[in-house]
Amino acid sequence: MYKELDIKLLVSYLSGNSTENEVRDVEAWINLSNDNRTLFNEFKQIWEVSASNNSIESVDLDARWDDLKSRLNFGGDVKVSKRSTVETFFIVSSGIAAFIALVISLWVVIPTPNKVNDVIITESSFSTGSSYILPDGSKSFLNVGSEIIYPNHFSSDIRRVEFTGEAYFDIAHDPNHPFLIESGNVRVKVLGTSFNLTNNPDSDEITIFLETGKVLFYSVDKESNNILDQVILLPGEKGVYNKVDGSISKFNFSSNNYLAWKTGTLNFVNAPLEDVISTIENTFQIDVKSKFSLENFHLTARYQNETSESILQSLKVIYGFDYVVDGNNVTIKK
Structure with missing residues (x-):
């Protein structure tokens, strides 16, 4: 009823x-x-x-x-x-x-006059994510709680979108029309590439994992739009913007676990358990705390389409610890 x-x-x-x-x-x-x-x-x-x-x-x-x-x-x-x-x-x-x-x-879809042609797509909190085709043929796969804003047609020299949350982008190659993603005061500028971008409101970092192509990852002053810091990323490199101090760093990465929210696959090879826990937190949007040190533990395992509960159960069997779940908070204890 x-x-x-x-x-x-x-x-x-x-x-x-x-x-x-x-x-x-x-x-x-x-x-x-x-x-x-x-x-x-x-x-x-x-x-x-x-x-x-x-x-x-x-x-x-x-x-x-x-x-x-x-x-x-x-x-x-x-x-x-x-x-x-x-x-x-x-x-x-x-x-x-x-x-x-x-x-x-x-009044809901178009909050200001200069966004008459914008489209807003928001993933609900219980969705499993959705794939969308942008006007230029680029593809975006949005994680839960994410939002992308883009025009019905890219009419200018720049293919510009606004984004928050987490998404995997596969950008159509067009050297004459660069693709620009605005996320807070961070910008990602590409010609044609694929990458995973994350900017969650409750995180102190904005991260990008580059799979193919090349991107310019930079921050701007919101008032003047001047570039404050920037790095060029190549495949296999991760860019991190620190929201607290405004710095941008880049690192190499080899694991594809950052895409687990999309692929359902988590793969660990002699991984420090602290890193495993961090990956579980990011993948399932939960907060895990341990009442004892995990630095001497390592894990080799592969999980396919498992829930956070089933993974925690397997860790409990492997390492003999217990845990308590309270909503999105998990406490590991002996």
């Missing part, structure tokens, strides 16, 4: 404009019943499909929400009454035993 939810809260949630309390309210509503989750998934699918659609008609926001609830298992066309295009939008398509109706509020 459905429990009523203000549609504006849902739209704000999908566009990443909710407060912490609103996020909790929406997710509590989603988890309240299977009906609510089905309804949300339908609406989310509509939202994502609409992001790249250009033939948009206006529709009454609240009416479409009520219609969506009543027609989740109904096939057929949907008639729409037109209103002012500054208010809300929708796209309709029909098929066997299903329909898709969308409502998007401009």
Whole structure:
């Protein structure tokens, strides 16, 4: 049975404009019943499909929400009454035993006039990540809780996007139109390459792992846009921006565990257990603390599509320690 939810809260949630309390309210509503989750998934699918659609008609926001609830298992066309295009939008398509109706509020999707052509894609907290094709053919695979903002068409000399969270990018090669990712006051400039970029709000670092090609990884002054620090990265190199002191460093890397959130594979060869724990934290977005030193322990193991719980259980069997889980916090003890 459905429990009523203000549609504006849902739209704000999908566009990443909710407060912490609103996020909790929406997710509590989603988890309240299977009906609510089905309804949300339908609406989310509509939202994502609409992001790249250009033939948009206006529709009454609240009416479409009520219609969506009543027609989740109904096939057929949907008639729409037109209103002012500054208010809300929708796209309709029909098929066997299903329909898709969308409502998007401009004040949520387009916060300022200079972003009229922007598209916002946000991954929800319970999603497993999604792949998106950008207007130039570049591919981005977003981890949960991530956001990318880009125009419907790259019209200038620079292919520019804004990003926060974690994503794997495979950039289409175009030497005449460099690809520029803005993430906070850090910039990644490429012509055509593939890499993993991470900028989480609760982390003191922004990191990039370069797989192919070459990138310019640099920071700028937000006021003047002048370059403050920069490094050129080659395949097999990792760039790290320190948000505290503003420094940029680069290191070599050989493990592909940084992609475990995307591939589901964790591979350790005589790895220090402290590094293993750090990888588990980054992969599963949890915080692990140990009440004793782990510096003398090493691990050789391969995990495929395992949960954090199953990995911790295996470590418990191997090393004989115990652990306590409290939400996203894990404490290792003897």
